Amino acid sequence: MGRDILKSSFENASFSIIFQVLFRLITFILNAFIIRTVGQEVLGIMNVRLTLLESTILFLSKEPLLKACLTGTKSHNWAQVVNQIWLSIPVPAVIGLILTYVWINLLSPTDEKYWPQYILGCYAIALSCVIEQMTQVFVLVAQSFCFVKIKIIIDTLYVVSRTLIFVYIVRANPSQSINSFSIAQVVSAVIMFLLYFGFFAWYIQGLNRFRIEGVHENRAENIYSNMSDFPFTSILHFFPGMLSNKENILNTNLCFLTFGFMKQSILKQVLTEGEKYVMTVSPLLTFSQQSMYDIVNNLGSLAARFIFRPIEDSAYFYFTQMIKRGEPVVKQNQKLVSESAEVLSHLCRVVISIGLLVFVFGQSYSYSFLFIYGGHNLVENTLPVTMLRFHSLAVVLLAINGVTEGFVLATIGSKELDRYNYLMVIFSITFLMIAYLFTYFVGPVGFILANCVNMAVRIGHSIIFTKKKYKDTKYNPLSGLIPGYKFVTGLVMSGIITKLSEVGKNEPMFNCFVGYSQVEFNMVGFQVYILEKSMVLHIGIGAACFVFTLIMWALENRQLLKLGYAQYKRKSLTKSD
Structure with missing residues (x-):
């Protein structure tokens, strides 16, 4: 594999952080919207009960398979990997039916007015998990061959489409909020599958033309370079039995490793x-x-x-x-x-x-x-x-x-x-x-x-x-787990100063707000109050302490900063070339 694994890992982390920020920002706004539109009880049903059902099904089916198949991707027989992923699709279906029965019949019921929607929501979650499992063959190939940006783009479109569908239906009919959640889950899962399918169909067509015609355009070089080991020459090869295979249908070692990760995922899910x-x-x-x-x-x-x-x-x-x-x-x-x-x-x-x-x-x-x-x-x-x-x-x-x-x-x-x-x-x-x-x-x-x-x-x-x-x-x-004395000194000093600032301005227990003027404005549907004197001053003191602590850390970790800067500079030069 001619790709830079370390560079890909850094890029994956960087883009994932951006995606997580976007996702949490959307969730932040969406939660405020739900509370003010349909109330806290509905938010509890969706964000705790139904999302727990989704995460349970996916952790028992998707996570073990993905972790096992990411091991040693250079030596994979991709025909066996594709077969294993598709043969695993009944797993979330069976798990989904079992857990849906538990969620509907054995757990504490919701309010009567939400009960029909809650039942539909459980079945919709199970169906969306099956569709998402069908997408894993594309996800695995994207990650194994370092398609970092396209993975983040599709994940972002998945979250955005789910949110927009939900908000559009709820605004039209707030009483059907849980049904809106169900519809959004299934439709967005289908959208994610189609996006991956469409991308790889387009990419394989261009790669085949590049290999045959030997096109040397800069754009083609950047997209198709170092892809001599890419095993898929048709979009049909992403489906079981279509890729040439001279070995067994399944890789026994990979099956055992997946089973081992499944046991571990059950436990990790309980802990998480x-x-x-x-x-x-x-x-x-x-x-x-x-x-x-x-x-x-x-x-x-x-x-x-x-x-x-x-x-x-x-x-x-x-x-x-x-x-x-x-x-x-x-x-x-x-x-x-x-x-x-x-x-x-x-x-x-x-x-x-x-x-x-x-x-x-x-x-x-x-x-x-x-x-x-x-x-x-x-x-x-x-x-x-x-x-x-x-x-x-x-x-x-x-x-x-x-x-x-x-x-x-x-x-x-x-x-x-x-x-x-x-x-x-x-x-x-x-x-x-x-x-x-x-x-x-x-x-x-x-x-x-x-x-x-x-x-x-x-x-x-x-x-x-x-x-x-x-x-x-x-x-x-593990020596990296021991922070340096300069950084610890900065933390201790900042902690003492900010705590004195907090107690001094708001003693006792932040009750001394009377007498300060307030500025009130609307933000994403909820009220935000800024205390012009005590709160702003308290935050300003914290910002100064934070900068001071960062400087202490930087002085102590010059080598790490130089390494990061060198990596960034090398990446910039690569892009310019």
Whole structure:
């Protein structure tokens, strides 16, 4: 494969971050629209109950297959891979029917006026997951052959089309909001399939002409260069049995690896969406309370969703290509091992730095952030502020876990993966018990505390695995998890100053707002209040402290900044050429 895997991984992370920002911005606006148009209960049904059904089906069907097939793409028999993906389509269909029955008949019912729409919504989610599984053959090829931009473009069009369809129908008939959600899910899934199909049909036609005619236009060179190993010469080759194959129909090792990842995905899904499962199965929170928790949870997870998840996905792909799965690193190509160790160290340094910034400034600016976002109604109860502050602690643990666990899953062998799955069973059971108990005693904050405990345990396992992986080498990639003293000094000073600013301006508990003039304006359908003196001054102090902390970090990480600048400059020169 003549493509630059590291460069592709960086591009994938960059474009994914942009996509995540766009997606969360759309969700941010859409949630405000839903609350003001149809109410919090409907938001709880859609954003918690139905989206949990969707994520469960996809994690059990799409995630294991994609992770397994991304391993060692250079040596793939693509006919076998295509067959395996299409033969996996009954999996989401069966899982969808089973879970739809559970969601309709065994879980707590919705309000009677929403019940018919809720039933249709469950079946629509199951159907959209089947359509999305049919798209995975295109997604896998796009990622394996570094079609980074087209993947992000289609994902963006998918989200935008789903949102526009939903808003268009709801504006015409607000009482059919859940039906609108169902229609938008199915139609957008079909649109995504057609977009991928159309792109590869166009691309293969041009590639075939380029190979035959030897066209040397700059545009053609950029699109078709380094694609001599692209195995598809017809769009029909993306369907089962159409690509030439002299071996077995399926790759046995790939099937076993997929099954191993399926077991691991079940556990990871419970750990990732555990709080939603607890909310869904138990009557601890009403749909309205669930929607409020979901809003605060999304706001608290902005850094994790915008930055850490794309980095984790790209790091996983990068390490699968650089480190052979299950083989000791001392027996592998030492140049690749050295580069991967350095990349892992830099990734650890970057994500923990971002996490610590969020944690420190989150303690003093959770109230301000919620106040600007939702006004007095959102912060009149101290619970959302407390939840957001605890979320900032969870962000640090999520940052570390995303990269370290991504490395583990990218390099672990099949037998080790089975042992890891058993550990994840223990983690899952413990997490569910802790989540329920914490929530019973301290309310929604218990979900966050349980996640913190869960993340800490998983980080510990990943650190042990990585240390064993490199124990007979000179490399110590986990050294990046230890921040430098200059950066820590900046964080401590900023934390003290901003906390004094918060308490001094708003003591006690932000109640000294009387006497300050307010500016009120509409933004995306909800009221935003800016306190011209205390709030603005408090934010200004935080901005100055933030810049100071960044300068301290930059002084301590000159080498990493130079490396990033060199990569950026090399990319710019490549584009200009």
